[in-house]
Amino acid sequence: MHIVIMGCGRVGSALAQTLEQQGHTVAVIDQDPTAFRRLGSGFGGRRVTGVGFDQDTLREAGIEEAGAFAAVSSGDNSNIIAARVAREMFGVENVAARIYDPRRAEVYQRLGIPTVATVRWTADQMLRRLLPSGAEPLWRDPTGGVQLAEIPASEAWIGHRISRLQEETGVRVAFLTRLGEAMLPTSATVLQEGDLVHVMMRTDEVEKVEAAFAQGPEEGGH
Numbered sequence: 720m721h722i723v724i725m726g727c728g729r730v731g732s733a734l735a736q737t738l739e740q741q742g743h744t745v746a747v748i749d750q751d752p753t754a755f756r757r758l759g760s761g762f763g764g765r766r767v768t769g770v771g772f773d774q775d776t777l778r779e780a781g782i783e784e785a786g787a788f789a790a791v792s793s794g795d796n797s798n799i800i801a802a803r804v805a806r807e808m809f810g811v812e813n814v815a816a817r818i819y820d821p822r823r824a825e826v827y828q829r830l831g832i833p834t835v836a837t838v839r840w841t842a843d844q845m846l847r848r849l850l851p852s853g854a855e856p857l858w859r860d861p862t863g864g865v866q867l868a869e870i871p872a873s874e875a876w877i878g879h880r881i882s883r884l885q886e887e888t889g890v891r892v893a894f895l896t897r898l899g900e901a902m903l904p905t906s907a908t909v910l911q912e913g914d915l916v917h918v919m920m921r922t923d924e925v926e927k928v929e930a931a932f933a934q935g936p937e938e939g940g941h
């Protein structure tokens with residue numbers, strides 16, 4: 720696949736090198752020609768000096784044959800404009816914009832532009848390391864309505880099926896970590912001692928879910 724990246728900072732250059740190593744062709748756009756030094760002498764892709772949302776610059780980078788476009792410059796406005804141009808003017812299906820402002824990220828997500836909200840993601844990751852207990856999210860969708868979190872389950876759940884856990888707590892179990900290995904459970908999977916449970920749930924139901932995980936199965940349940 721041909722991929723166009725706007726922004727040759729630390730993220731853009733690392734993304735370009737990784738994609739090229741995976742066999743894709745890559746073009747990187749940046750207003751500052753000295754930024755391309757980050758790519759190193761071994762980078763075989765295109766280096767295009769210009770503004771990432773300028774149509775001629777995008778054409779020079781091969782946007783017309785691109786299967787994906789990433790906007791990872793330092794400016795939120797530039798990123799979202801470039802992403803919209805790539806999608807709406809050139810019909811690129813896979814588009815993503817890096818956004819620093821979490822509030823803006825929510826707005827742009829509703830406009831249909833997939834965003835990576837850098838500040839919120841980093842803050843969530845730091846919280847997980849500073850406050851490892853509880854249901855601090857591993858991931859949250861840009862609107863904040865749904866999140867993925869690891870929730871401690873009480874010993875009362877051991878020996879019960881994942882299907883019952885989901886039914887009584889209202890979550891979707893995304894995966895388990897068992898003996899250090901991640902696994903995708905089925906409805907018939909039974910919780911074992913030491914399992915770490917990673918669930919998808921509504922953000923406004925976190926407290927209710929945590930309480931249900933701590934309490935254990937309802938009496939008389941199946």
